[in-house]
Amino acid sequence: MILGALGLIALIAVGIRIAGGEDAWILQHLYALPALWAALARGTTGGAIVGLVASLVQSLGTFPLIERAGVSWVALDGIISLATPMTLGVTVGKLADQSRGRAIQLDALLEIQRSLAVAGPLSERLTEVAGLTRQALGVDRVRLVLEAGGDIPVAASAPGNFWPSEAGPRASATPCRRLVLSLDAGQGRVGALILERDGDLSAADRGRANALAAHVALAVENARLTEHQRHFARELEEKVAGATRRLRELDQAKNEFLTIASHELRTPLTALQGFSELMLTRQVPPERAQKYLGHIHTEAQRLGRIVGDLLDHSRIESGRGAELSPVPLDLGSIIEANVEIFASQHPRHHFDWPGAATVPALCADRDAVDRMLKNLLSNAIKYSPRGGRVRVEAGLAQDRPGMVELSVEDDGVGIAAEALSRIFDPYVRVANPETSTASGLGLGLSLVRGLAHAHGGSVEVESLPGKGSRFRVLLPG
């Protein structure tokens, strides 16, 4: 194209030469055309080169004209027309470059918005945005710093090394212009855009940079809002899924509870009905009647315990809490009595109780402590179907100053890690083939936790499947 413009210059020169005469020099104004052509096609560089060549060719005729005319209006016209091709080439070339720059900027803006609209952390896309900004503004270095919502802002540079020298700025033959722009969006400042160019950063460049910064700020804000919405939707989805899963578990637990509760209630009821019917319909000898009455009493007690557990659980669940009457009590004697009862009832298990010597004084509700211990011992027996050792300990908690701990440890089937978080929930019974025949409503541990919390204490568990479990009740001393 530049060659074409140079050819046109030669054509005009030849045309003027052929036309000859004084008046033919009016055609010198045609030298502006190739400069214009080159400027539109190749921008400032093309316009300047072709304009310079046109001026140089034109000068071959202009100087003799000035020589002939002397200092006159004709000479002045010659000088002005001599400057015209180059001036026109540079000016129109700059306008053409600006127009192309705007088109590139628009493309870059669309690319920036597309890039920021992609899902994923904003920090990962900043480098691409910085590169696009650099391309759009034609600067040498770009750095984007954004508030990440936390303490540390995220930053990206194009090219990667924004600071050419670690030692800081030094003298350079080319001036380096730096522009720091605030990225302001509707919600306030979202970050900063730093531009550097070796050479000029004209007013037009600054205007373009400001416009681009405003668009980048909006795009970043939109990307953040979109990311926030995505995050919120994901969280909501997870919460709904969790709640649905929990509802399913509760529904399943309720069904299991109804089955177990009806079975647990029916067993003593059947015995009560059977023995009372026998005594009502038949002549029973006094010693046998005494025995039957004993059975009726035992089953009635069992029924009473079940109903008591249900009532306590209901009270705890409704937030009313257990009715406690804290009194100074001898924890050692309570443990000793329970260990003795359980040892007599379960000969296959070996109970370890070091004795009451090291047990500190405790102020708590006697009945609640007794029931917590009974539940823990009952569980230890229930989940050690092959017998084994049950170790009971009490003392000051080493890791919790001011707390008294009561622990029950067994060598039973243990609890899987994933089930540990659920075992204190009501109606939950962890499935295990070895303990499938064990009776119970799944309320024991829930009641232990409720009673411990009612005292201002807590319950902890450690367990290894196949190795056993250790429950630890912590109560304020």
Place this chain on the structure above:
Amino acid sequence: MRLLTQRLAIDRAPRASAVAGPLLLVAALTGLGVAVGLAGPALPGSGPGLGHAFASGVVHAGFLSAGWILALGGLGRWQGPAIRGSGALVIASLAGYFSPAGAVSYLFIPLILARDAAVWHIRLERAGWCLPRDRRAPFLGAAAGIFLGVHMLFTASLMLGYPVTVPDGRRYLAAVAYDIGASAVTAEWLFRGAIFSALWRRWSFWPAAAASTGLSLMRYLLDPALPRTAELMAGAMFYTLLLGLGSCALRGWSGSLLPGYLATVAFFSAYRVLHV
């Protein structure tokens, strides 16, 4: 964070008082030297050529000294390099007057300047006192100067009828030595190195180039050696304008004064064969 702690490289304009005083002093001394040179013919035992030679040396010495003051921005001790360069210029100018062979002493001026500039090379890098970034730049500069020179010879000889001759080789070489050691050196050092570089840091390229080229144009138009005919004045304006703008563009593109210097030397080497 580094972004917040990094020191910004901000170019601060030198304080006017730091520059104005030395510049006024240099202008006064230059004026005095020129007056002495022009008054020389009135002194007994001296011809008019000697006085003009002295004045020419003093003017170039003034340009060189002003270049030092502006390039150092009022900082540093500019007096030493300015006195050494000025003395060498006046001596070379007088030596050139007495014998064309004496003009060889002009060739020492760039060496003296280079020796003094080596002390301040980091600061003078801002004024373009460094090697070009692109190795092709010196060739491009020389080519641009040759092209403009040839074009000027072509226009002057074929279109205006001025003869192109080299009647005395020694005088031609003496004139070229003057261009190499005085005219081109002081023009590039002051107009492109000190003035254009300083203005470019505060304005954009075109205003800085226009201002520095305008000043260099004045320097050539005020030169009493330039014939005062309309076509030669117009031609001088035209070529000096192109040469000045071209040197600024070469300085900006390459980061160095060397390509512009070579362009000026090449152009004036061609100019010296034109008999005006």
